[in-house]
Amino acid sequence: MHRSLCLAALLSLAASSALASGFPVTVRSCDRDVTFEAAPKRAVSQDINLTEMMLALDLTGQMAGYSGISGWYKMDDELKARLGDLPELAPQQPTKEVLLGADADFLFAGWNYGMKVGGEVTPDTLEPFGIKVYALTESCIHIMKKDKSSMEDMYTDIVNLGRIFGVEEKALALVDGYKAEIAKAIAAVPADAPVPKVFVYDSGEDKPFTAGRYAMPTALIEAAGGKNIMDDVETSWTTVGWEGVIERNPDVVVIVDYGDVTAEQKADFMRKNPAFKDIPAVKNNRFVVLPYAQATPGPRNVEAVKTLAGAFHPTVN
Incomplete structure (x- = not known):
């Protein structure tokens, strides 16, 4: 075969193979479109909830590693x-x-989940090194306007990861299962x-760190039949004053359970503080504990909704 014809045949075969595998694919990441010519092979996930999304899709074989878990006391057996x-x-x-040293080609992180606006690790700073970034949907509020937090935020991330890694059918099946359990x-x-x-x-004694309108607990609470008292606070995770809580x-x-202050210690702080004695939740000892991985976007949100529904409406159990 003539060399040019041989080359053309090889290129045609490569193009056909790429199309057969579903690539290239383009996904929306906050305010950016990100195109992948092939599935990442050296991916890195940040934080426990994002890492668990990767695990749910069986992607460890395409990962270089993970970060942001042990330093926040979030690892369990x-x-x-x-x-x-x-x-x-x-x-x-x-x-x-660290990312360059791991030869990473993809980072799954979020704004305030490993990335900070104007910080060292962002989509713009990593792009020159060939590291593509997909940002957690919940976190997009830090750089753009978005709708109020909903379960769709988590579903969107699972499906987009499925498309990025060429396992969209698996991702869609997972989401269908999550929706059925929550329903x-x-x-x-x-x-x-x-x-x-x-x-x-979440944390803090002088001022509490809590979930606002755009944080995942708002969606979890509403799905379980409750209302977040801070759902008019126009951000995701933030610090507020105790006066507003009272x-x-x-x-x-x-209570979001993680870190070196236990959930019981957080509850005791509220129980023993005279300022909170007339709050119905304290008077009636109605504290519900969610592990960090259940309170942030990820597969464990399903269990969180079940836990909250049972706690809000005890007759359901």
């Missing part, structure tokens, strides 16, 4: 077993040097059940 020999590249946030939990809540007012207590008089306090 089950997760450690599922990660196997996959290395943790940084205990908290990865630097550009079953919601269906068990009586239509006329009271809607409890809920405060999300004024809004929550029926339930959801």
